[in-house]
Amino acid sequence: MSGVHVFTSFTYSYLSRARVLAKSVRRRHPDWTLWAVLVDRPPPGFDDRLWEGEFDHVLDAADLFPGVWRQWIFKHHIVEACTAVKGHALLHLLSLGAEKVIYLDPDIAVFHDLGDLVSKLDTHSIVLTPHQLDPNLAESEIADNELTSMKYGIYNLGFLAVRNDGNAVRMAKWWATRLYHACYDDVTNGIFTDQKYFDIVPGLFGGVHVERDPGYNVASWNLSRRDIEISPGGEILVNGSRLRFYHFTKINSDGDSMTERYAGTNLAVYEVWNWYKRELRGMELETIPNRYWRYGQFEDGTAIPRAARLVWRTRPELMACFPDPFASGPDSYQSWCDRRETARRDGDDEPALPADNARSIEGARGDAVAAVVHVFYPELLAEIRDLLTAYTGPLKLFVTTTRDKADAVGVALRGFSHPYEVGIFENRGRDVLPFLLTLPRLMAEGFDFILKLHTKKSTHRRDGGRWRRELLTGLAEPFELQWTIGRLQRRPDVGMVAPEGHVLKLSAYWGSNEARTRVLAQRMGVAQAGGEPEAFVAGSMFVARTAALAPIASLRLSPEAFEPESGQTDGTLAHAVERAFAYSAAAAGLRVAAKPALALGSGDDLALVANETYRFAPRSDIAA
Structure with missing residues (x-):
């Protein structure tokens, strides 16, 4: 995936515009890779072969949101929808290894080489173009252009360029998450689709370059301060610079009126505008109904x-x-x-709703995730809920808790978008026993992958909150979870994964648990399976193959064998099982691996490593 990748997002009603864009990019940069992100379904009888060959790749936006697409896309009207998918599409290209990625709106046409702009990515992570480059003069210009830019966004997100580095990946993850939760035309609440968020990007992320060449992103909203002329040799200039790309926003509607208002008698503007209209007519396909959008x-x-x-x-x-x-x-x-x-x-009451929580996963598919969350501190459930809500793959949540916490759990889960169940258990065996008692259910329902979490507070430590957040971010942050599931599908030798720094060397961290752990290991037949594991996952939060946990599930440990909860920090059966999970993976012929703390875009893979020191616990094999 080396080189420059350009993507655009559109519906069939904008297909002619997207085709003009593709043609203009291909003319100037035939070596660039073009992606079409289609936020639509084809009209009846329409043949996509009429246009798909003009792009290198056509990506159905629904594939970026496999578990939640129809419920999520329904929230958006057509403009919101086409902009809401951009963050996930950008992350998709970055995760595939694209070195440099450019987004261009479908109603843009490229008129000259963009190499100078791309070269800015050699020294910057993110390149933006503002709506305005020079102060306006007349009050009408200020109202139309400056105040409107302040209302809808300082930077125009019809263009975005990024380099695949840490700054850009962090920005893309942040942006995609914001768009997943709220990509709406809601300026009264400070949101305008995907665009308004970028007002704060230069403050949040490093490596941002604001491009000030007037030849980029020329549009009706900046014509008041950009003088267009056509040279005797036919070259189009903007304030003396070459026209790089023009943004033909709202053509045949508001864009026409704004162009007429600020172009005045400048015939060069109309030459460019009319050229584009001719290009559109040549790219139209008659079998697409007017204003068609299947999700409308x-x-x-x-x-x-x-x-x-x-x-x-x-x-x-x-x-x-x-x-x-x-x-x-x-x-x-x-x-x-x-x-x-x-x-x-x-004037009547609202009609009653059908039964709640009707949504389900019909036959758990190969990439479906069972998220098992033990809740002892309901006040911490919201952060886990919000992370899992943003996960776009198929997921079912299994919450385990005690009876006295059940009402608070129900309140926290109200409106949770994935299917879920709540199980009530005795306060015994910490998070481990409820998980073991739930495990046979997950196996019976056919889940291949399990995400195990709990509302970890670690009140005996001042840094307990940091401990919890590191594990949650590395495991349950939606893009990290997608990355981990993808790696497990490619690494059949790995059965259990945790963030780097939380996979520890067993011999250094036995604590008071070695004897009980070895009894469990012997019962699982680890020696016969090929030897002991070197590492285990600290903190009892991980992503695992269900197959890696089958050996320990087969032991059917008695609840009475687990100590009632009384704030113990070591030496209980639950602490032994925390280590025995690694033996369970070994009994299944699988290994424990560490993932990068922030894996997406890092280029790293799962690592078979075991830390000998741990920020959150002292070694037990060294005398204090």
């Missing part, structure tokens, strides 16, 4: 009203009641919205 309608073809999307995005409990918001029929979200609107007009 319910299954029966009825247009989805904006009010239905607004209710959906602000009432997360609806996602548990209506597994597919696009469905039509008597028990559908569409029907409920119709009845709700009728009740509103008549």
